[in-house]
Amino acid sequence: MSGSARSLSGVRGIAWSLVDELTRRPGGQGRELPVVVALGPRGSGKTALLDQIRDRCANQVPSALLDFQETGDARPSRVLTGLAFDLSRYVPQFGRMAFPRLWLCALVLAGNLNTADRPKALAGLNELMTKDRPLERHRAQVLDLARLAGEAGGLPGWAPDATNTLLNGLNVLSRWRMLRSVRKLSKGSPRDPRDLLVDLNKNDKGSPADRRAVDDIVFDAFLADLHQAFTGGLHRLQRTANCVILLDNAHTAEGRAFLAALLAARRRSGTRADHAAVFATSRTWNVEWNGAWRRPGTPPNGTDLPLPRTAGEADRDSRTRTDWDQWYLVGLGHLDDAATEDVVSQAGVDLPAGLPYRLTRGHPGGLRTLLDVVARQEEPPRGQALRGLLSLPADPDRPVSLADEALDALVQDLPPALREDLVTASAGRGIEFLSEPTVLASALPDGGGALYAFLVNNFLLALEPDQDGGTRPVLDPWLRTLLLHRLSRRAEDGPVGWTAVHRRCREYYEGLGLTTEASYHDLALGDVGAVVTALAGPFAEADRPLDQPTARAWLRDLDLITSAPNRPAPDADPLTQVERLIEDVPAADATLARLVASLWLSGDPLGDPGDTLRGRIEHAYSALAQHRGQGSILLYDRAERYRA
Structure with missing residues (x-):
């Protein structure tokens, strides 16, 4: 599928490659397709991804976008009716897809039939479907019925307009065609098909088991209509790509119930040919994925289950994979440094290179909040002002900091x-x-x-x-x-x-x-002297050589300890802070102390946003490496990283 919409940073492998692959119909035929679920916490770009896909589909393939957080506690069958309404919109080349079976089910379910008196219920149906007369001639009665159902809480408020639009797509269908569709739904029952419609209406108001059975019939009707739209009639040759269903916030109870009903209906159909590519989002884990996928953030524990795919892996899969499982999970959450810089560049925000990525780690929502806040400042933050970046007001009209707003959202x-x-x-x-x-x-x-x-x-x-x-x-x-x-x-x-x-x-x-871990918290408390005491062992004797195993272990401890968090002090520049931190350390340990303090401050993205401590770090590593055996090579290598 072609498209001119600009790709979102970091998700091209999903919004473009994967969509193109799953809408493709090899040889003009349908095939088994997975339900693709994009996973990520709040602010990870899930909704933006679906918007990107929807924009790509516009005027090219039929598509429908639904947010389960806006549907309330709607049952799967009601949700499906809304999706079919959107899928039936006219699209060049595709024309208008009709859903006669599904529409008839929805119409009957909306009706206020007298199910306590079957003859009266059948008479009510006959009023709508008089022998040998096209159904669309009863437009006014159909709309009145839909309005009545809407007032009674049967269908949502869009029912009249939706019914009218669907009728426009059904103007060639007559009574006998509709009844033949229903006869297929009843699996060959010799009963009058009108009885099935009455029972459908009655069971829809019955027990939970009855309502689930009604939902199953509605889903079967939808898939039968979809199969007919792609394989039968004059439109078969011009419908060269699968339609697309987009489901936002599918982690809700309603979203999970809908996806479970859809997959069950696919299995019942027995066609092994899907005609709708389904893309959903979820911000929580679904136990249905256990056994096939490994939950993000959990160790392998001896299993070889895959983690949700990255956008890059999805791009490769779209070009190489030939068979798809029931679910295909992709993980969102963090852009890489290049994609982060791309977003910063597009936003036109003036911040030191690398700082937005180091601070947010490419979290899309956090990055957007940061860029919006900085863009509202009268002057771009510079020097010490950068150290207070997280404390900037998120909104000039509210006393909430950038950090507090971002945290509360998560x-x-x-x-x-x-x-x-x-x-x-x-x-x-x-x-x-x-x-x-x-x-x-x-x-x-x-x-x-x-x-x-x-x-x-x-x-x-x-x-x-x-x-x-x-x-x-x-x-x-x-x-x-x-x-x-x-x-x-x-x-x-x-x-x-x-x-x-x-x-x-x-x-x-x-x-x-665990002395190293204890020293980590010593440094978080600003006690550089205690950390120097813990790390000074290999350098206690000037003529003692430093072998490589010792140097390697020492560097691991140094890295762990200096990754401790700190509280940026906006009242002093980094060089001054380093000297303050080491002022009580004996002069003999000043080099090591300066290295520890400098690494600690520079490890925080806001500790030294101007990279003023690089020279101090390089000099300290080089000084510690002098005349100390083979291990000094590792220290010189570290120094090289900081050399300008």
Whole structure:
């Protein structure tokens, strides 16, 4: 499928390649297609992706876009009626697709038939379908019936207009054609097909099992109509691409019920030929995917289940894959550095190169919020002003910071008490404190389990390499940045302020004998002297050679410790802060202390946004590497990274 719409940054493999592949009809035939689900937390670009696909489909293939957060508690059959209404719009080359079976089901379900008196119910149907007269001649009666149903809560408010539009697409269908369609639905029953219509109306008001059976009939009618639209009649040769169904927020109960009903109907059809490419979005995990896909943020645990595909992997799959499973999951959430710079360039916002990516890690919603806030400033932030970027007001008319607005958007579904515990737990390197009551200073009985479930189900965990060569789950990097910013703004004299929390974290690790992890929290507290003491061992004797295994282990510890969070101080430039941090360290350890402090500040995107500490870091590595054996090579390599 061609299109001139501009591709969204970072999703071309989905919005273009995958859409083109799944709308393609090899040899003019349908084939089994997956339901594609784009996964990601709030603000990850899921809705924008569907909008991009919809724009590409406009005037090229029939398409329908539905947001399940706007449907209320609508049953699957009611949702399907709305989708069919959109799919029946006129499209050049395709013409107007008709859904006679589905339309008749919807019409009967909307009717106020007297199901307690079958003869009267049949007479009511006869009023609409007088022998040998085209159905569209009864337009006024049909619209009156739809209006009555709308007033009674049967069909949504668009029923009259929808019915009128659908009738325009059915002007060649007469009574006998409609009844023949219904006879197929009744699977060859010798009963008067009108009885099926009456029963359909009656069961729609019956038990949950009866209503599910009605939904099944409606879905079967829809797929039968869709199959007829692509394989029969004069339009078969001109309908050269599958139509497209777009379902936003399919993680809702209504969305899951709809997708389950659609897949069940596909299996019942037995045609092994789908004519609609379905693209959905979800911000939570669906247990239906267990056994076929691995949940993001969870280690492999000995399984070979695939993680949801990236946009790049989806691009490759669209060119190489020949068979598709029932579900195809793609993960959204973070743009790479190149795509992030592309978004920044398009926005025309003046920020130091690399800073937007380092700060937001390419989270689309966070990036957009950042760029919008900066664009509203009278002057682009420069120098020390950049260090207070997260504290800028998100909206000039409201006293809410950029960081607070972005965080509240991500965790708005989390109860306030758990939200505060999550802020406290963010002090840890990973998720180790989600259920540690001594660190959280919280009495919630199952807070840790609830927090973990929320994070993993909402795709707010990531995996990063650990020191043993495996992976470990950590908080989403953008989420953690926002949580730490909130933690840094808490009152210092309380039990969950920055200092109190990191002290408890340090004590926790000291109790386990994990000195490197304890030093991580020493540095978060600004205690450079304690960190120097922990790292000074290999340099205690000037003439002692540094071998490569020792240097490698030392660098791992240095990297871990200096990745500790800090609280940017907007009142001093980075060079001044480094000197303040090391002023109480003995002169003999000044080089190591300066390296630790400089790495710590520069590791925070807002700690040294102007890269003024690169020279200090390069000089310190080089000084420590002098005359120290084979291990010095590794230190010189590090110095080279920072050489201008």
